[in-house]
Amino acid sequence: MKNSINYSYEALKKFCTDAFLKFGFNKDECDIIVDVLLTSDLYGIESHGMQRLVRYHKGIEKGLIKIDAKPEIVFETPVSAVIEGNDGMGQLLGHKAMSLAIEKAKKTGMAIVSVRNSNHYGIAGYYAKMACNEGLIGMSMTNSEAIMVPTFARKAMLGSNPIAIAMPAEPYDFFFDASTTVVTRGKLEIYNKLDKPLPDMWALDKEGKKSSDASDVLKNIVAKAGGGIMPLGGETEQSGSHKGYGYGMLCEIFCSILSMGLTSNHTHIGGKGGTCHGFIAIDPAVFGDAGAIKEHLSTFLQELREAPKADGQDRIYTHGEKEVFAYKDRMENGIDVNIGTVAEMVDLCKYLDMDIKTYLGEEAEQLTLQKSSYDM
């Protein structure tokens, strides 16, 4: 059996848009949600694209995500705002908040918008890139269900807490988007599916000891039984554990603290989501000639790419470069969606009464028959 089915960008866009329309979002909202999701797949970050559809589906079903939520700006100054998300869709709140930060930064030079009571918003980098596309420095952060175990603890207290930053440069923008944990939960799920032992510096069992057992760690995370993923830098101060934990805290400050929202350890408990985000936009023009600053960054990035390589390496990447190539490739050659995700998309078609063959093709339709036969 094939491991994946290749779909064109247009085909996935049509499927996704119609699915979110069926959920009850309006056309403008669907355009935003779908753009966030598909940008992730186009960038090669599969974990946050089509693969997350099932999560949004469940979130809507359970009432964690409220389709009719009306966000409110509860505090505002010319350089800042706090948005009460009222359990709305994360992508819509993220887009609204970063748009507001951009609007303010264009007037004042810089702005920060903090959002509470939202939901999973896709890739953090999407929103950083929104500012970058307007010639600004963009930063985007989010907390999440607790998954990071602080140094010397055995209980997850912070989320994967990604920090993204994007800044205009030639020939590619600088674009950095990474969790402050050593890896994300998605990576553990992949190791689990492949039945591979986890690398040494990734995860902790429920006693707070190193674990290579992906299945056990994931089970404990879901049950909130203890353990989780290590901060970037592992579990000891010698390898810098307290630093990853510190960057996780930085993220928490801009997301849950400034918005008076839920810190990661209190989100996703008792039928409540409560995810918080933070968005920063800065106009380089308040530091001088924005064109010259962009050129200065571009020169440094080029010097990095051209620096002497380590023995056995033939390329040094600057952040954002891989995404540029992945985007181009996938727009031209389509997006390979893994078969497990396609099965979830088939389920979604059934749930939303969408024709499987029309949206996902004959192969997917057969996949479901095959799957059904396994079920019997």
Added chain:
Amino acid sequence: MKNSINYSYEALKKFCTDAFLKFGFNKDECDIIVDVLLTSDLYGIESHGMQRLVRYHKGIEKGLIKIDAKPEIVFETPVSAVIEGNDGMGQLLGHKAMSLAIEKAKKTGMAIVSVRNSNHYGIAGYYAKMACNEGLIGMSMTNSEAIMVPTFARKAMLGSNPIAIAMPAEPYDFFFDASTTVVTRGKLEIYNKLDKPLPDMWALDKEGKKSSDASDVLKNIVAKAGGGIMPLGGETEQSGSHKGYGYGMLCEIFCSILSMGLTSNHTHIGGKGGTCHGFIAIDPAVFGDAGAIKEHLSTFLQELREAPKADGQDRIYTHGEKEVFAYKDRMENGIDVNIGTVAEMVDLCKYLDMDIKTYLGEEAEQLTLQKSSYDM
């Protein structure tokens, strides 16, 4: 022989102040420089206190640090400024720049000041704490002589590039200050002195391969022969190397890029320093009730300290806690200055024609005789 001599805070303050007066700084300037240096020792960050005196001495001697430098604000808006440091003392430029950021943030809500052509400014956290002491969120970053080898490279291209953030909380402020490399050069120097092999994920030799040989790595760094220290996250993407490299880039953007200064790979070449810094001040009051926000952070920090501990651990630290206890202890019981550093302080006394016994005591005076006898 003793490994260290214990001095009171007051004794070190007197010695340091008089030394910088002798170098030609005025009393107000000396107060700032000495406070930055001694705060580091009081916080337990020995690598950046008295131990750095020799570096400032050499910097002044070589003309890298210009005592009469007049900093200029070359670009300014209500939320931002760029300061041309004209090779001034890092502590003075740092203090001036953060003071300006604080002043602006109190009026506008937030501000960023970027500084070019400065010198080593001590601990990044000092300046973050300045803002915190005024009820603001403070951030401080600096680039430095290239020491971080980017993922897949074999040449150091970024500095140790610390990022510090401080925010008011009870009973201790949140205070995070860490290099974006897995460790700093100071740690390698300690391993070298003790003749200990370096841990696996710290350093690279001149071919870009893992090295446990502190002496060889340090020699190559000085000679700019290749190799250096790994980013936080080590040398592979599996352990998150690209993330530490990314945080190093974030630092570089706020320091050298926005100020149009020298990126780390161009500093400290050909008799030029060129260090750049970045300072951010944010007033929590532009997000709502600053008192409530402070309480919210304090609650989260308390929850972290009280979280279940890993097997074999009895304490979870929040960032800034260790410094609070070190400060209290050293103010009460004095500061142990290691004997190598005392020897450097004795040299400085001789150079500046200061009476060794008066400033550093009989033990130190004997130390120099002993040292001299070794020299013969």
